[in-house]
Amino acid sequence: MDMVEDVLAGRVRGIARMMSRAEAGGGDCRAALAEIYRHTGRAHVVGLTGVPGSGKSTLARVLARAIRASGRKVGIVAVDPSSPFSGGAILGDRVRMTGLSGDPGVFIRSMATHGAVGGLARASLDSVDILDAAGFDIVVVETVGVGQDEVDILQAAHTVVVLSAPGLGDDIQAIKAGLLEIADIHAVSKCDRADANRTLIDLKGMLTLGVAGGDGWQVPVLPTSAENDEGIGDLLAAIDAHRAHLEDSGGIALRRRRIAETRILGIAEDIVRTRFAGRHDGRLAGLLDRVMAREVDPYAAAMDMLAASRED
Amino acid sequence: MSEKTGVIRVLLAKVGLDGHDRGVKVVARCLRDAGMDVIYTGLHRTPEEVVDAAVQEDVDVLGVSLLSGAHMTILPRMIDLLKKTDADDIILMAGGVMPDEDVAALKKLGVGEVLLQDAPPETIVGTVRRLVAERGPR
Incomplete structure (x- = not known):
């Protein structure tokens, strides 16, 4: 089982190869994945979602830099949709993720949904396991644009960051209704734009209308600008604060259980x-x-x- | 290539000071429509960045589009990097505008195939499939 050893030792080729095996889903990799699973549970898994074009990949890049600056290792699993016709996919998230190369503390993997909802969750979560076992402290799972598809993957995260972009107009009301239930942190992208304030106010307003969640966590609404490198430190601080809150309140055990349940059913x-x-x-x-x-x-x-x- | 799903993974890159990406986008689209997973890196990458990405993504094929004339500098460098990373099972392909004598030299150096500007989509798809089949499972 030297492939498992490669993963546990954090060797890049071994990690990459194991992910390919997991994605192919053949029975031969199950024993290795089972062994890897025993070594998981240390990483904090951050789900990053938002409408297409909201800036998820760009935010993942600057967030990864901030995580590295704090002395921790970061893995990114970036999911893009497969074509319903050919089954093929263009995985373009790396276009935004420049400047992270050559650093052994950063591992980026692009994945396609391959049609099946369960398949998305299974292969992506296997990759999260592999990065966790390989010693990455934070794993960011960047989903495809918002829809029904990625609810599975959001239930797989310890902290869910929902990213909204300014200028989406009336449509945002409908979107927000769905997102409010799953966001632990709201981030607004492109806050170098003048209309970003409107989006921040809308989100804060929507949050005050609802009854706060019973777990005592106040969902923050954070302005960010990757362009001006603003708000990224605050976002990482909020992620760390949420993690600390989960650990203090015992909520982390509930989340881990929910993640396992989602995976078994999936x-x-x-x-x-x-x-x-x-x-x-x-x-x-x-x-x-x-x-x-x-x-x-x-x-x-x-x-x-x-x-x-x-x-x- | 994954044994069960049979999905070929390809990473397409533009390396160096070459800003023309219409061709590589057409190639990306036709490989996608042939059912492959295509990772695109965007413009102005270094050979190191691209090889790093190809290793992390564990692709079957690394395709480099070059219209700048720098192919005899960039491609040998990438072959070296792939060898150094112990990743020379990743098939290196090149596309773009290059003189015939350079094509022969590049293939001798270890570039799997060079497809020039007049290669039709079916040739590109067929060549990727053939090279991956010839390499066999990893």
Whole structure:
């Protein structure tokens, strides 16, 4: 199991190769990943999300620099969407992540969603495990743009940072309603722009309308500007404060449990989905004919599929 | 290449003082449409940055687009860096505008393939697939 040794020793090639194996999802890597999992639990996992173009990758870059300046190692897992048609992907997050190269304390990995929701969570979380076991103190998971897809991955983070960009107008109201529930920290990007104040005021206003969460954490709204390198230190301080709050309040244990629960369920869903796709093409086609002929309803057909997958 | 999903990972880079990225974006798009995961680094990268990124991303193919005429300086440097990092199983490909005699010299040095400005998309996709298949699983 020298690949596990390479990961635990923090060797770049070993880490990178292990991530590829995990992403491929073959059975041969499960034993190695199981061994790696035993060495996890030290890293603080920060989820970074926001609408497309809000500046997640740029923020990840300046945040990584701040983390390095504080003497800690940082891993970044940057997720971009796969094409629903070809399955291919353009992973462009590295375009914004300049100036981090050549530093062994920074590891950046780009990943595609590969369609499956469960697949996204599984492979990305495997990569988080690998970075954790390799000794990275903070792992930043940068999601694709906001939607339903990345709820899984946000439930995988100890601290969730939601990034909003100024100038999104009326649409922001709808977006914020969904985000308020998952944000531990609100950050506003591009605060060198004049209209950023409006966004800050809107977010703060929205937060005062709701009942504060029962865990005693006050969700901060922080202005940032990667352009002028402003607010980044405050953001890192807020992340550290949230971590300290979780540890003091015992909330960290609840989060870890929730993360494990999400992963177990996600992996189980993934296995069922793979079984359906791989082994039941003929059965599905037959059921489809019968559903089309109104002989059975879709619910009964789904139950039939489930029963069949239990048999193998 | 991943055995199960069969997704080929490619990193495309622009290295040095070459600001023309229309070609590399077309290549990125056609590899994406062929079902590959394409990591793009953006303009003005150093050979060190690009090789670092290729190793962390564990790509099958590292593609460098060069229209600046600096290919005989930059590509040998990248071959050296890949060897030094013990990562010379990553296939190096080059694309752009280069004289024929340089193409022959580069291939002798270890560049997997050089595709010039008139290479059609299917040739690019086919070449990537062929080189990855020839290398075999890692």
